[in-house]
Amino acid sequence: MxxxxxxxxxxxxxxxxxxxxxxxxxxxxxxxxxxxKVSRPKIQRIPAYMAEKLEFQRYYRPQIISLGCFHNKRQGELYKKAWAAMYIRHTNLKAEDLFMELWGNKRMWRNLFDSDMVDTELLIVDGCCVLELLEKSDLSVDPEQELKISMDKLVRVHQDLLILDNQIPFQSLRFFCEDQERLQKCLCNFLQVHGIETSPKLPRKKRENEEVKVAVDGDDEEDPVHLLDYLRKALLMRDQHTFYKAINHKKMKRGSLHLRKYRIGTIQELKAAGIRVTKDSHNNSMYPSFKDGMLQLPELIVDGSTPHIFLNLVAYEMCPDFRNNFDISSFLVFMSSLIDQPEDVKELRLAGIIINELANDKEVADLFNKMDSILVPETPLFAHIRDQIHSHFESKRGRIRMLSWMGEAYNTFFRSPWTIIALLAATLGLVLTFIQTWFAIHPKSS
Missing domain, CATH: 1.20.5 (Single alpha-helices involved in coiled-coils or other helix-helix interfaces)
Structure with missing residues (x-):
């Protein structure tokens, strides 16, 4: 038993x-x-640890239209279906043929989303409406008249196109727009709306049944995953090897596995150390550089869409199926170290680095201070720049300490007219007390 x-x-x-x-x-x-064979990032949700941050939530929710399968499908339904109808009509596409071809390959399309809630109607409406929106966002046309939407709503629609889990696969744009030049023009319009003038060229269209490679950061032979991925490629399109070759000849320590912020020093501290901050003449990249006491930074336009762009790019770089070097996230951590007070923003604005389209410099400082909560593994490029700046700091430490004290004194005693009056009154009181004490000790002889 x-x-x-x-x-x-x-x-x-x-x-x-x-x-x-x-x-x-x-x-x-x-x-x-x-x-x-198909190993590419999917359309997926915002990582929970970012989506749950209260200060970030407004940048992760569509305001006018929802795309894909993660948000309310009926949000902006009138605009989406009307724009899709406009696109199908003026491109002479046949909705019946599109539907049958997509329906016959629906499993393949579903594999592009981290969800099974994808249907053929959604693919047609979303893909065609986005193409119509981008075509009519050309500077030579009147988008309000063409799309029948007010400008304030149109701005928010373009912000909705930046949200990570509000994306559609780039393959769907390829499917509904087979004309390469037409599609390239749509993408240029998309970038120009967000102040990016230079756009990466699309690779040739993949042949049927051609193997899709694993998505690797910096791979220019593959289509972007979605519009947000294309925008990221545009920001980082300057050759990364140019920046990494300067540090590759040195024996680099193994990267830290700790999540951290890069403590570089504020613009005021850099200025106190004799470091000049200038605009990089190459305005098509996000990579800073440091040489001979000069920190070069790329030009950065800061407007109402900036937090939507950066926070969704950070969320994208945090996705587990996207192999990347955290370039955008590291840049934001770097900038949040440089910017602490409105005075730091003012220095960058006067240097032509920041173009401030918000109300004032304080709003820009608050924006980067908010992003200071982003934590990323240390990358070789930014670690190299940080080490260079810290080495420069060491040689100027006495001057920095003196000017830091002066800066603290200024913020304490001269931040407003009332503090200045109070300081003068206190100083006058001390002088009078000193005079009274003097004459008490040394009375005037008669």
């Missing part, structure tokens, strides 16, 4: 062990991409 029970237990244990080994092997293959 006991022998039979023992045999059954051993057999059951063996079955469970075989199942465990199988699941371990499958997980390894899934993680490494083995056996999976």
């Amino acid at each position: 006991h022998s039979k029970m023992h045999s059954k237990m051993v057999e059951r244990a063996k079955i469970e062990c075989d199942y465990l080994c199988k699941t371990l092997e499958e997980s390894e293959k899934q993680l490494t991409g083995e056996g999976n």
